[in-house]
Amino acid sequence: MEARFAVARQVADAVLFEGYVLYPYRASAAKNKLRWQFGVLVPPRWGAESEEHSSQRTECLMEPRSGARLSAELRFLHAQRRVVQRLGPDGEFETVAELELPDRVLVPWDEGAEERVTHVVAVDELEGDGVTVPFSRPAREETELVHDADGRLVGRLVRRCEEINGRLRLTASPLDGPYAAMRLTATVENSSPWTPDEGAADRDAALPRSLVAAHLLLGLAPGSFLSMTDPPEWATGAVASCRNEHTWPVLAGDPGRSDVILSSPIILEDHPAIAPESPGALYDALEIDEILALRTAALTDQEKREARGTDRRAADVIDLADSMPPEVLERLHGAVRSLREVTGPGPAEPADLTPDVPGLRPDTPWWDPESDRSVDPVTDRIIVDGQSIGAGSRVLLRPGLRRTDAQDLFLQGRSAHVEAVLHDVDGGVHLAVTVEGDPGVDIRRAQGRFLYFQPDEVAPLEDA
Known part of the structure; x- marks a missing residue:
């Protein structure tokens, strides 16, 4: 024992x-x-x-x-x-x-x-x-x-x-x-x-x-x-x-x-x-x-x-x-434990392991941006208050209380640039933005580290 x-x-x-x-x-x-x-x-x-x-x-x-x-x-x-x-x-x-x-x-x-x-x-x-x-x-x-x-x-x-x-x-x-x-x-x-x-x-x-x-x-x-x-x-x-x-x-x-x-x-x-x-x-x-x-x-x-x-x-x-x-540090990054066998390989075929993502072709890795051409963060646009918003638009930040953390509240009333329009797997839309006047904006763009708001948390500015 x-x-x-x-x-x-x-x-x-x-x-x-x-x-x-x-x-x-x-x-x-x-x-x-x-x-x-x-x-x-x-x-x-x-x-x-x-x-x-x-x-x-x-x-x-x-x-x-x-x-x-x-x-x-x-x-x-x-x-x-x-x-x-x-x-x-x-x-x-x-x-x-x-x-x-x-x-x-x-x-x-x-x-x-x-x-x-x-x-x-x-x-x-x-x-x-x-x-x-x-x-x-x-x-x-x-x-x-x-x-x-x-x-x-x-x-x-x-x-x-x-x-x-x-x-x-x-x-x-x-x-x-x-x-x-x-x-x-x-x-x-x-x-x-x-x-x-x-x-x-x-x-x-x-x-x-x-x-x-x-x-x-x-x-x-x-x-x-x-x-x-x-x-x-x-x-x-x-x-x-x-x-x-x-x-x-x-x-x-x-x-x-x-x-x-x-x-x-x-x-x-x-x-x-x-x-x-x-x-x-x-x-x-x-x-x-x-x-x-x-x-x-x-x-x-x-x-x-x-x-x-x-x-x-x-x-x-x-x-x-x-x-x-x-x-050792590299092993800590991105460990995946959700793979499962989704095909029945024959005696001479290797097992085909893919993530459990509905509709994904077995021969296409799920992390490949080209696997779904129906969305494009750079060119996609959405309508907010009757205006078309997309990458390059200027918006006013107005985070709500329903799903906002304390840091977002500090940005109330600040103007920002939309960097991308993102769609999640549940059909939700998120705007990646950078705040105007942020001295680190160039670094954020280079690293792809943006702030994210939903469409009802922004308002188009007049020159959007």
């Missing part, structure tokens, strides 16, 4: 560190001020005051065979508070807001220490009251000395962890009917007795006593789990009656296997996998790896020093972006 868990952990690690540190990977960045957003199980007393959760519940269906055993692995981060101290001239250490070093700038930060709770039990023992696995992580303090480039002691980092207590409960009950299936219930609870000071405590005080990014790996041997998103017809009703709270179970591990479940606070599909093009963890799954890598490589030297001093994982991201060869 350990080998099967190892495959699932590749995705579980992404869940564990999702949003851990966001671009630009500095503690001073505004979006790194509010952290730990997924799977946070707080102490019960704080949960009652804040409406955050102190437990999560997983329910799924399994078909164990004779003598089956269930392996459970609870994973979470234990937030440890890092304090920066400088060595003073009197030989005493004093707490400071930052400590400058040649290669990094050390600042206070909450690091995440990985924790695991494991338990293996016979499925027969899960019926009735099941089993309860209590666990505890004691408070601790660690010190790391900091030296400068010449090896002189200049300060230290003091890391403190608060005590955490919790419980993992596992129960199972057979389903009614002809199939030898069972309902498995796994509950993770934060049982820490910590009580916040009245009127003084906040989420920042509760986090070191919380289970952060908590999720479960469940393995069955011998036997299999049923998919909660695509169950067999006979199990549809039983799956619908399962109660999952603050987590969602999916089949994990090698594709085609069904003996491992990942119950995650982030909703995933069955058999999730890390993209093969991904060069490494960037801790920001809401962004595109290519954009993140380029932006990170473009940070100033001072910004990179601050990122390296924020967290060792942030330092790894900086080093990854700086050392990424062109061929």
